[in-house]
Amino acid sequence: MQSLMRGLLAALLVIFAMLAVPLNSYMQPVIIMSAIPFGIVGAVIGHLIMGYSLSVLSMFGVVALCGVVVNDSLVLIDFANRKKRTGMSRRDAVHQAGIQRFRPIILTTLTTFGGLSPMIFETSRQARFLIPMALSLGYGILFATVITLILVPSFYLIVDDIHQVVRMRFTPDIKFRQEGES
Numbered sequence: 001m002q003s004l005m006r007g008l009l010a011a012l013l014v015i016f017a018m019l020a021v022p023l024n025s026y027m028q029p030v031i032i033m034s035a036i037p038f039g040i041v042g043a044v045i046g047h048l049i050m051g052y053s054l055s056v057l058s059m060f061g062v063v064a065l066c067g068v069v070v071n072d073s074l075v076l077i078d079f080a081n082r083k084k085r086t087g088m089s090r091r092d093a094v095h096q097a098g099i100q101r102f103r104p105i106i107l108t109t110l111t112t113f114g115g116l117s118p119m120i121f122e123t124s125r126q127a128r129f130l131i132p133m134a135l136s137l138g139y140g141i142l143f144a145t146v147i148t149l150i151l152v153p154s155f156y157l158i159v160d161d162i163h164q165v166v167r168m169r170f171t172p173d174i175k176f177r178q179e180g181e182s
Helices: 002-023 027-033 036-050 056-085 090-120 131-170 174-181
Strands: none
Touching: 002 027, 002 056, 027 056, 027 131, 036 056, 036 131, 056 090, 056 131, 090 131
């Protein structure tokens, strides 16, 4: 388990680096990866619902889950960034991203869960050892999708608000300063 946790941390660092370079930001990868803990919560809830205990194979499913969750969040944030670059306001860009990317995100989730459901609901003795991995991935992606569609856009707007406040605070407008001094 310790080796698996070290591997997970290394994978998360690599994912962060791979996101930070093309996005030219250190905060947007954090926003994108913020859905990962919620996916892990979904994996644990899935194990509770189905009556399975967590195992090493469950953790393999969690590692795979991290990549899928990041993909859904990335699709949403990348679309918002593209809209924002065209001159759209940040709020409208996030709103458009939610509308335009809703179907691809939901379809990814449903097809992933649908593809895993035969394994999740399998009762044969031979498949019993793979079920925890499928539970982690399937239920984790279901839970993380809700978070991706609600919290990730909210985090995007919050971070953008903070960025604007900091920018205004440390690069004050000269005209505004002169009016205040008069």
